[in-house]
Amino acid sequence: MDINELQRKDLEHIWHPCSQMKDYEDLAPIVIKKGYGVFLEDINGSTYLDGISSWWVNLFGHSNKRINKALYNQSENLEHVIFANFSSEPAIKLAEKIANITPSGLNKVFFSDNGSSANEIALKISYQYHKQSKKTKKKKYVSLKGAYHGGTIGALSVGGFDLYKDTFKPILLDSFNVDGPDCYRCKYDKSRDTCNAECFESMEKTVSKNHEEITAIILEPMLQGAAGMRIYSPNYLKKVRNLCDKYDINLIADEVAVGFGRTGKMFACEHANISPDIMTLGKGITAGYLPIALTVVTDKIYSAFYDDYTKLKGFLHSHSYSGNPLGCRVALESLNIFKDEDIINKINNKAKLLRKKVLNSLSDIPNVGEYRQIGMIGAIELVEDKENKKGFDWKKRVGYEIYKIALKKGVLLRPLGNVIYFMPPYIINEKEMDFMVTKAKESIKEYFNNN
Ligand SMILES: *Cc1c(COP(=O)(O)O)cnc(C)c1O
Numbered sequence: 342m343d344i345n346e347l348q349r350k351d352l353e354h355i356w357h358p359c360s361q362m363k364d365y366e367d368l369a370p371i372v373i374k375k376g377y378g379v380f381l382e383d384i385n386g387s388t389y390l391d392g393i394s395s396w397w398v399n400l401f402g403h404s405n406k407r408i409n410k411a412l413y414n415q416s417e418n419l420e421h422v423i424f425a426n427f428s429s430e431p432a433i434k435l436a437e438k439i440a441n442i443t444p445s446g447l448n449k450v451f452f453s454d455n456g457s458s459a460n461e462i463a464l465k466i467s468y469q470y471h472k473q474s475k476k477t478k479k480k481k482y483v484s485l486k487g488a489y490h491g492g493t494i495g496a497l498s499v500g501g502f503d504l505y506k507d508t509f510k511p512i513l514l515d516s517f518n519v520d521g522p523d524c525y526r527c528k529y530d531k532s533r534d535t536c537n538a539e540c541f542e543s544m545e546k547t548v549s550k551n552h553e554e555i556t557a558i559i560l561e562p563m564l565q566g567a568a569g570m571r572i573y574s575p576n577y578l579k580k581v582r583n584l585c586d587k588y589d590i591n592l593i594a595d596e597v598a599v600g601f602g603r604t605g606k607m608f609a610c611e612h613a614n615i616s617p618d619i620m621t622l623g624k625g626i627t628a629g630y631l632p633i634a635l636t637v638v639t640d641k642i643y644s645a646f647y648d649d650y651t652k653l654k655g656f657l658h659s660h661s662y663s664g665n666p667l668g669c670r671v672a673l674e675s676l677n678i679f680k681d682e683d684i685i686n687k688i689n690n691k692a693k694l695l696r697k698k699v700l701n702s703l704s705d706i707p708n709v710g711e712y713r714q715i716g717m718i719g720a721i722e723l724v725e726d727k728e729n730k731k732g733f734d735w736k737k738r739v740g741y742e743i744y745k746i747a748l749k750k751g752v753l754l755r756p757l758g759n760v761i762y763f764m765p766p767y768i769i770n771e772k773e774m775d776f777m778v779t780k781a782k783e784s785i786k787e788y789f790n791n792n
Contacts, residue, residue: 457491
């Protein structure tokens, strides 16, 4: 493989995330020099349509003029300040806006800088909340099979993914991981559009039996992202909310991936009209610019921490970059764009277009088990056998092989196993959408023609 000087140095010193570095012998790191709109351009001048918003973070395109300006202006005034006992206008305004736009009841905002930490914080807050409310037995968490809540030890403990988890099992927190919705392979033979979340059974059983020791249920509302964009019924969320109320359990909604319009509503919980006790936000919050994450809680939870210092009830957790003014300013500008440009409405119109375009090309794509879509997330699940929904052997790395073909055609897709998905920046136009879908179709066909 021919690699240039920069790539050589990259491989000499960089350990890339979620990668087997040996794979880079075949496919060297693609060094990006420039981004504009939905495109990325590498040092050789090749361009890639960013079909996955650079791991689900970008909302309004790369190097967005409006956000660039807001960022620059903020940097001329204040880049960062300690956040304990100090504050900044961007952080204050962001917290106020977040309290206003999140589902009712969520009112206090705790700052961090990545989704895993936001969830880690949510888990800690829930435990300490119950401890300080004299429910000391409550120290376990419940999560769903297939869940992804981050890579740190606590977040990994509530994950539902053997691939990420198995190695670390001996050092993880003991928690309940129950069967969640798996609508494509529904055990109850129902459809996600009309079901009554019959699969809630598993959750209900575990919780009713163990509620005294359960402090929180954590889940990704409406869609389990890393599990392969598994979309499920809002009825499931309503049932979880009721269950949490019944047994005094905190509901943690991890909206790190689905928040900020991805599913066609500002927050995915809105599909079910529920409010969690704790909501975590990250990824799209700064439109793909800077690492900011939030853990938003109710006044009820916050109050359990509020007392004289000597009672030692404070939440003693911090990050060096908590409340970073640059990130907060960018997040505010992103929220301004939502309002000024009626983005939620636009997302819903573009989602219809995406659905139409993918459905039109599906007949041409072999081995499609299911196409599922919610808002600006569309996923094609490829299967070996459509009849019994049998997937491909993971060792074939079907998704990864298709990813490599698509790169050559100028589209960045990064499949989850054998699920090829589209999650483009919201600013994608019709022509770009055509390009993305057509190249994906060609890549899939090419793979199956040759294998
Ligand atoms: C990405 C993701 C996280 C972790 O966020 P990081 O910023 O990568 O630490 C947590 N939950 C969900 C649902 C995610 O998609």
